Amino acid sequence: MERKGIDVVHAEVERIDPAQRTVWADGRAWTGDFLVIALGAELAPQEIPGLAEAGYNLYTLEGATALRDARQQLAAGRVVVLVTRLPxxxxxxxxxxxxLLEYDARKRKVRDRLEFALYTPEPGPMPVAGPEVSAGVRRLVEERGIAYYPQHQIERVDAVNRQLYFANGVAASYDLLVFVPPHLAPPVVRAAGLTGSTGWVPVDRHTLETQFSRVYALGDVTGIPLPVGMPLPKAGVFAHREAEVVAQMIAHTVQGGRGQPTSFDGHGECFVEVGDGRAGFGRGNFYAEPQPQVRLYAPGRHWHAGKVLFEKDWLRRWF
Ligand SMILES: Cc1cc2nc3c(=O)[nH]c(=O)nc-3n(C[C@H](O)[C@H](O)[C@H](O)COP(=O)(O)OP(=O)(O)OC[C@H]3O[C@@H](n4cnc5c(N)ncnc54)[C@H](O)[C@@H]3O)c2cc1C
Structure with a gap:
């Protein structure tokens, strides 16, 4: 499909040369006046020995669908949710x-025979959102009887004996394992030399421009450091707003730079599903200094309804 000055190519990007603003796809090179890199993150369970064959990858459709079916058979044992790496x-x-798994166990009346635990390398839940939000989410988790183990970096998984081995020497067993896999910048982005010391693409945090003129990057592929020493979270809400800013930046340049271009201000929000048909809601300014200013609203049915409506709206718009 060709529209005024825009080529839409539905093909795997094989190579990127940011200095020339050129990508190779569909057997040919495409050079633009502007280049926007929005290739997300590669999910890399293979980075942790034994992980891929041990449990359910929450971050793929295949893994989530298999988990949906497997948890219905779950009547006893230890359920572990594992965060493997940051970010x-x-x-x-x-x-x-x-x-949600704990809520499901209560609904199916098997809660008293199941144990729930969450292991993560983070110092606490969603630490970038500040100590109050982090403590609030931890409270929500622990008041449901879910044991929480922060600062646990997984090293390897023994799928045969259902054992997790952490860098701090702790070993833990599981009967059902659900994991968030390690994330990497996509291979084509790494090969292009676009990633910085963090492994992600550094950009100007307001304009989203990379070190290459008129080459922008947005969404999960970027690494945007915050003054608190942690990166801006990888989330759709940020990818969406960054995309709008980049589109406006490009329009502004094409129109000769008249007026004031918009800039990305680090504001974002997210729902936090807690089960029982309820959700909490976090919202704030992640660019605030000296630390992000984020507020967590107490869980309620209205936030859950808001998330359902939000999802329906996106599905209606795009599918
Ligand atoms: C379980 C789960 C729940 C989430 N919930 C929320 C939420 O409630 N709120 C929120 O804000 N965010 C949420 N997110 C995060 C959100 O989905 C991502 O942050 C967002 O999709 C990032 O957008 P992106 O465009 O940067 O990357 P993506 O949406 O991943 O898009 C990148 C695209 O590039 C494609 N690609 C990669 N390499 C190539 C190549 N070489 N050639 C061609 N195409 C390529 C990929 O296939 C992909 O389609 C959730 C994510 C998960 C997994």
Whole structure:
């Protein structure tokens, strides 16, 4: 399909040369006046020995679908939700998953025969959102009887004996394992020399421009450091707003730079599903200094309804 000055190519990008603003796909080179890199994150369970064959990858459709079926057979044992590495997209997702599985066990009247635990390398839940939000999410998890183990970096998994081995010497057993896999910048982005010391693409945090003129990157592929020493979370809400800013930046340049271009201001929000048909809601400014200003609203049915409507709206718009 060709529209005024825009080529849409539905093909695997094989190579990127940011200095020339050129990508190779569909057997040919495409050179633009602007280049926007929005290739997300590669999920890499193979980075942790034994992980891929041990449990359910929450971050793929295949893994989530298999988990949906497997948990219906679950009547006794130890359920572990495991965050394997930082950073990972949607910082709330593993916490939501643990709470939803616990809720499911109560609904199926098998809760008293199941144990729930969450292991993560983070110092606490969603630490970038600040100590209050982090403590609030931890409270939500622990008041449901889910044992929480922060600062546990997984090293390897023994799928045969259902054992997890952590860098701090701790070993833990599981009967059902749900994991958030390690994330890497996509191979084509790494090969292009676009990634910095963090392994992600550094950009100007307001314009999303990379070190290459008129080459932008947005969403999960970027690494945007915050003054608190942690990166901006990888989340759809940020990818969406960054995309709007990049589109406006490009339009502004094409129109001769008249007026004031918009810039990305680090504001974002997310729902936190807690089970029982309820969700909490976090919202704030992640660019605030000296630390992000984020507020967590107490769980309620209205936030859950808001998430359902939000999802329906996106599905209606795009599918
Ligand atoms: C379980 C789960 C729950 C989540 N919940 C939330 C939430 O509640 N709120 C929220 O804000 N965010 C949430 N997220 C995060 C959100 O989905 C991501 O942050 C968002 O999709 C990032 O957008 P992106 O465009 O950067 O990357 P993506 O959406 O991953 O898009 C990148 C695309 O590039 C493609 N690609 C990669 N390499 C190539 C190549 N070489 N050639 C061609 N195409 C390529 C990929 O296949 C992909 O389609 C969740 C994520 C997960 C996994």
């Amino acid at each position: 990972f997209k949607c910082p709330a997702a593993p916490y939501e998953e643990a709470m």
